[in-house]
Amino acid sequence: MTSSLATPADLTATRRDDGTMVVTLGGDWLLSGVLPSTDALIDQLRSGVSRLAFDTTALADWDTGALSFVLRLSGTARTASVPVDASGLPAGLQRLLVLAEAVPEKADAKSDEEDYGVVDWIGLTTLSAKASAGETLEFLGQSVIAVWRFIRGKARYRRSDLTLLLQQAGIEALGIVVLVAFLLGLILAFVSAIQLQQFGAAIYVADLVGIAMVRDMGALITAIVMAGRSGAAYAAQLGTMKVNEEIDALATMGIDPIEFLVLPRFVALVLMMPLLTLFADAVGILGGMLVGIGMLDLSFTAYAQQSIGAISVTHLLGGLFKGAVYGILIALAGCLRGMQSGRSAGAVGSAATSAVVTGVVWIIAAAGMFSFVFYLLGW
Amino acid sequence: MTSASNNGAPIISVENLTMSFGDFVLQRDLTFEVHAGDIFVVMGGSGCGKSTLMRHLVGLLEPAAGRILYGDRDFTAASTKDRDAMLRRFGVLYQGGALWSSMTLAENIGLPLGEFTDLSPETIREVAAVKLALVGLSGFEDYYPSDISGGMRKRAGLARAMALDPYILFIDEPSAGLDPISSRLLDELIVELRDSLNTTIVMVTHELPSIFAIGTNSIFLDAESRTMIASGPPTELRDHSDNPTVRRFLNRGAAHG
Ligand SMILES: Nc1ncnc2c1ncn2[C@@H]1O[C@H](COP(=O)(O)OP(=O)(O)OP(=O)(O)O)[C@@H](O)[C@H]1O
Numbered sequence: 313m314t315s316s317l318a319t320p321a322d323l324t325a326t327r328r329d330d331g332t333m334v335v336t337l338g339g340d341w342l343l344s345g346v347l348p349s350t351d352a353l354i355d356q357l358r359s360g361v362s363r364l365a366f367d368t369t370a371l372a373d374w375d376t377g378a379l380s381f382v383l384r385l386s387g388t389a390r391t392a393s394v395p396v397d398a399s400g401l402p403a404g405l406q407r408l409l410v411l412a413e414a415v416p417e418k419a420d421a422k423s424d425e426e427d428y429g430v431v432d433w434i435g436l437t438t439l440s441a442k443a444s445a446g447e448t449l450e451f452l453g454q455s456v457i458a459v460w461r462f463i464r465g466k467a468r469y470r471r472s473d474l475t476l477l478l479q480q481a482g483i484e485a486l487g488i489v490v491l492v493a494f495l496l497g498l499i500l501a502f503v504s505a506i507q508l509q510q511f512g513a514a515i516y517v518a519d520l521v522g523i524a525m526v527r528d529m530g531a532l533i534t535a536i537v538m539a540g541r542s543g544a545a546y547a548a549q550l551g552t553m554k555v556n557e558e559i560d561a562l563a564t565m566g567i568d569p570i571e572f573l574v575l576p577r578f579v580a581l582v583l584m585m586p587l588l589t590l591f592a593d594a595v596g597i598l599g600g601m602l603v604g605i606g607m608l609d610l611s612f613t614a615y616a617q618q619s620i621g622a623i624s625v626t627h628l629l630g631g632l633f634k635g636a637v638y639g640i641l642i643a644l645a646g647c648l649r650g651m652q653s654g655r656s657a658g659a660v661g662s663a664a665t666s667a668v669v670t671g672v673v674w675i676i677a678a679a680g681m682f683s684f685v686f687y688l689l690g691w
Numbered sequence: 692m693t694s695a696s697n698n699g700a701p702i703i704s705v706e707n708l709t710m711s712f713g714d715f716v717l718q719r720d721l722t723f724e725v726h727a728g729d730i731f732v733v734m735g736g737s738g739c740g741k742s743t744l745m746r747h748l749v750g751l752l753e754p755a756a757g758r759i760l761y762g763d764r765d766f767t768a769a770s771t772k773d774r775d776a777m778l779r780r781f782g783v784l785y786q787g788g789a790l791w792s793s794m795t796l797a798e799n800i801g802l803p804l805g806e807f808t809d810l811s812p813e814t815i816r817e818v819a820a821v822k823l824a825l826v827g828l829s830g831f832e833d834y835y836p837s838d839i840s841g842g843m844r845k846r847a848g849l850a851r852a853m854a855l856d857p858y859i860l861f862i863d864e865p866s867a868g869l870d871p872i873s874s875r876l877l878d879e880l881i882v883e884l885r886d887s888l889n890t891t892i893v894m895v896t897h898e899l900p901s902i903f904a905i906g907t908n909s910i911f912l913d914a915e916s917r918t919m920i921a922s923g924p925p926t927e928l929r930d931h932s933d934n935p936t937v938r939r940f941l942n943r944g945a946a947h948g
C-alpha cells in the first residue's frame with residue numbers, strides 16, 4: 313500500500329516464563345506478498361501455553377493475510393482453552409477479529425462429504441441407485457396416469473406449449489436429421505459396395521441400404537440425434553424451472569407438473585419421431601443411391617426398382633413403430649433427469665448430460681430387444 | 692391499524708412441527724396458530740428455516756413430526772386430491788418470485804385463472820391487468836420475467852399469488868430488493884388485501900418497519916436452539932420479550948434494557 317519496496321513478512325514466537333506465548337509479527341503481511349508458514353506455531357500453541365499475546369510493533373502493512381493468520385491462531389487457542397490477549401494487535405485488526413468471531417461457526421454446517429473411501433463410495437452409490445430406481449418407477453407411474461388423462465381429454469397443459477414443442481421437435485430438427493441420415497446412407501453404401509463388388513453383386517447395395525435404413529438405422533440415427541437435441545433440452549428446461557422454484561409454484565397451485573410439463577414433451581416426441589424417421593429413411597436411401605449411380609454405375613431406375621422390391625411394408629411400419637418407441641424413451645429420459653435435477657447451475661448441467669446418456673442407453677437397449685423380437689416373429 | 696381479534700377457531704394450527712433434512716433437524720416443536728384476518732409474521736435470523744417452514748405449510752415438504760391443520764382439516768394426513776383442493780385456496784409468493792419464465796406476466800397470472808375458473812380469455816387478461824396494476828406494474832403485461840428487475844419480479848409474483856383471491860396468502864420476503872417507497876406501498880397493499888378480501892396473510896420478513904407497521908402476530912425462530920423462542924404481536928415482543936435475542940433482533944441489534 314505505502315511503498316513498492318515491501319519488507320518480507322516475518323514471524324517469531326517467544327515464550328515467557330509465566331507461560332505466555334508472544335507472537336511477533338513484522339514486516340508486510342499482505343496477501344500479495346509471501347507469508348511465512350504457520351503450522352509449527354500452531355503446534356507450539358497446543359503444548360502447554362497459558363496465554364496468547366501479540367507484538368506487532370514491527371508490523372508495517374497488513375491486510376487479510378494477517379487477519380486469517382490471527383484468526384487461525386485464536387481459533388486454535390480457543391479449542392485448547394488458551395486465553396487470547398489481542399491488545400497487542402493494531403486497532404483495525406482487533407476490530408476485524410471481533411467481527412469475524414462474532415457469529416460462532418455452525419457446528420454441523422460444514423459438509424462432511426470429503427473423506428469417503430472406496431467402500432463408502434460403493435455403499436453410497438448403491439443407496440442412491442436404489443433411491444433413483446424408486447423415483448424412476450414413481451415418475452413412470454405418474455407419466456402413465458398423465459397420458460391416460462390426456463387420452464380422456466382431461467389433462468391440464470397449455471396448447472401453445474404443445475404447438476411450440478411440436479415445432480421444435482419437428483420442423484426445426486428436420487435439417488440435422490436429414491443431414492445425418494444422408495451421410496449414414498452414403499456410409500452404408502460404401503461399406504457394402506466394396507464387399508459386394510467382389511462378387512459382381514453391386515446391385516444388392518440397394519437392398520442392403522434400403523432394408524437397413526428402413527428397418528433399423530433410420531429410426532436409430534434419428535433417435536440418437538433427437539436424444540442429443542430434445543432430450544438434453546428437456547432436462548435443462550425442467551432443471552432450470554426447478555432451480556427457479558417454478559415447478560414448486562405449479563405444484564402449490566394444484567397443477568400437476570407432470571401433466572403440465574412432461575406430457576406435452578412426451579406427446580411432441582411421440583408424434584414427431586415417426587415423421588422424422590420417415591424422412592431419414594428416404595434420405596438415407598437417396599445417399600445410397602448416390603453411391604450406386606456415381607461409383608457402381610447403376611442406373612437410377614435399376615437402383616430405385618431394386619430398393620422398392622427389397623423393402624416391404626412390414627419393414628417400413630416396423631421402423632416407424634420403433635421410432636415412436638424411441639421417442640417415448642427420449643422424452644422420458646429427458647424429463648426424468650430434469651425433474652430429478654438438483655437446485656444449482658451445475659446440477660442442471662449434469663441433468664442434461666445424464667439425459668443424453670440415459671436416453672442413448674435406453675435406445676440401444678430397446679434396439680437390441682426389437683432385433684431379437686422381430687427375428688422371433690420372422691419380420 | 693386494527694389488531695385482529697384472536698377469538699374464534701384458528702384457520703391454521705401447527706402442532707409440534709419438526710422440520711428436518713435427513714438427519715439434520717432444522718427446527719423442532721413448532722406450535723402456533725394463525726387466526727382469520729391475521730398478518731402473521733415469521734421472523735428469525737438468516738438460515739434459521741423460515742422459507743423451509745413456508746414450504747412445509749404449503750405441502751412442498753413433509754413434516755418429520757407433528758402436523759399442520761387448516762381449520763379442522765389435517766393437511767398433513769390429507770389425500771393428494773384434498774390437498775390440491777386446499778392448495779387452490781392459497782396464494783404463494785416464493786422468495787425468488789418463481790414466475791414461469793416461458794410465459795409473459797399476463798400469462799403467468801392468467802394461468803391459474805384459466806385453469807380454475809370459467810372466465811373468458813378477455814376477462815382473464817383484464818383481471819391480470821388489474822392484479823398487475825395493484826402491485827404497480829400496469830403496462831408490463833407482455834413482458835417476460837427475464838425482462839424485468841428483481842424487485843419487479845417479486846411484485847409480479849405477488850400479483851400471481853393474488854390471482855385467485857386466495858383465502859390465505861403466503862409471502863416470503865415481499866420487500867427484499869424493493870426501495871423504501873415501493874416497500875411501503877406493498878405493506879399498504881397487504882393490509883388492503885386483508886381488509887377488503889379478508890385474506891389471511893402469513894409473511895416471512897426481516898423488514899422491521901413492515902413488521903411493526905402491519906404485523907398483528909408473529910413467531911420468532913431461533914437458529915441456535917432450533918425452535919421458536921417467542922410468539923406474540925411484534926411490538927409487544929420488541930418492548931416486553933424476556934428473551935434477549937428477540938429484543939436485540941427487534942431493536943436492530945441495539946442492546947435494549
Ligand atoms: N434442500 C435442502 N437440503 C438440505 N438443507 C437445506 C435444504 N434447503 C435448505 N436447507 C438448509 O436449511 C436452512 C434454512 O433454510 P431456509 O431457506 O429455510 O432459511 P431462511 O430462514 O429462509 O433464510 P433467509 O432469511 O436467508 O431466506 C439452511 O441452513 C439451509 O442450509
Ligand SMILES: [Mg+2]
Pocket residue numbers: 741742743786863
Ligand atoms: Mg428464506
